Amino acid sequence: MIVVMEKGATQDQIDHMVQRVEELGLKSHIIVGTERTVIAAIGEKREHTKDALETGPGVSDVVPILAPYKVASREVKSEPSCVCTRKLRVGAGHLGVIAGPCSVEDEEQIVSCAHAVKAAGATGLRGGAFKPRTSPYSFQGLKEEGLKMLATARDETGLAVVTEVVSPEDVPMVSKYADVLQIGARNMQNYRLLEAAGNSPAAVLLKRGASATMDELLLAAEYILNEGNPNVMLCERGVRTFESHTRFTLPLASVAYLHHKTHLPIVIDPSHGTGHAYLVPDMAVAAVAAGADGLIIEVHPNPEQAMSDGYQSLTFDQFDKTMDKCRRVAEAVGSKLGEACEVGPVK
Ligand code: PEP
Numbered sequence: 001m002i003v004v005m006e007k008g009a010t011q012d013q014i015d016h017m018v019q020r021v022e023e024l025g026l027k028s029h030i031i032v033g034t035e036r037t038v039i040a041a042i043g044e045k046r047e048h049t050k051d052a053l054e055t056g057p058g059v060s061d062v063v064p065i066l067a068p069y070k071v072a073s074r075e076v077k078s079e080p081s082c083v084c085t086r087k088l089r090v091g092a093g094h095l096g097v098i099a100g101p102c103s104v105e106d107e108e109q110i111v112s113c114a115h116a117v118k119a120a121g122a123t124g125l126r127g128g129a130f131k132p133r134t135s136p137y138s139f140q141g142l143k144e145e146g147l148k149m150l151a152t153a154r155d156e157t158g159l160a161v162v163t164e165v166v167s168p169e170d171v172p173m174v175s176k177y178a179d180v181l182q183i184g185a186r187n188m189q190n191y192r193l194l195e196a197a198g199n200s201p202a203a204v205l206l207k208r209g210a211s212a213t214m215d216e217l218l219l220a221a222e223y224i225l226n227e228g229n230p231n232v233m234l235c236e237r238g239v240r241t242f243e244s245h246t247r248f249t250l251p252l253a254s255v256a257y258l259h260h261k262t263h264l265p266i267v268i269d270p271s272h273g274t275g276h277a278y279l280v281p282d283m284a285v286a287a288v289a290a291g292a293d294g295l296i297i298e299v300h301p302n303p304e305q306a307m308s309d310g311y312q313s314l315t316f317d318q319f320d321k322t323m324d325k326c327r328r329v330a331e332a333v334g335s336k337l338g339e340a341c342e343v344g345p346v347k
């Protein structure tokens, strides 16, 4: 249920209604909008709850939330959300680009990548230190050593570090180095991991599982939001279909659909979405045209030598050219690419 406060409701009235919601055994989430504040009351629906809340001071309306997800839904918050950490700004008209290698391999690789992607317009640096590989024999990442290298690259460039976390126990350690925790496609429904990320001060990039429905993705995001972390970005990275020309099939309709259903920013991953470097630039541009709030793109100083996903990684020069095109399309659709964060880090 959503308790919609009147325009100009006082802080005392809002506090009172939060207390009433909690007395009724429901969890409250306050969403402050530009026009008015709403309080999402989450929990088992009981008889008379609506009546009990409707008569409260400063209450304009009490309406049910129809979507299975609550805090993530547009019903609860009609304005788009923006996730902002260091230089990275994603959502509400800001197009943030996260770029870097699939895996952190050594300090020189990640630091040179950070400088190159920053010069081209990226505001976030990606790089996996914990790699969830399909085969146990593939490179598994440099773990904490890799995180330290990412922190060095961040110190030199100011880019926000986006890196994957694969288990709930690692969340506090990865959060020490990361500005954004990436939850990978293989872990989208690892609910204990989602809860742990929901208790982290870092923002979260939640990738869609290769076979997950939109409702499953949004309910996974709800696990994070429900723990009190509002800084969640959703990432479409392609789904598994009968088609084998591309590694996955990248549905850009997800952007438009998700913008209707949720206020959370939507990031497109054209690298995993296609699996071929030659397809990445056009799909990145198409994602911007479709209204994506962010891009995450694999870039490597020497893709041929990459320890993972080299075949879908752009060179510095290819990334630079891609950014030029994206910038022009972003301007045409009214979003700002790469604008530095003004409101400071989330943590
Ligand atoms: C990655 O970003 O390198 C990755 C493993 O992505 P996904 O979880 O989408 O497969």
Ligand code: MN
Binding pocket: 102, 103, 272, 298, 308, 309
């Ligand atoms: Mn990868």
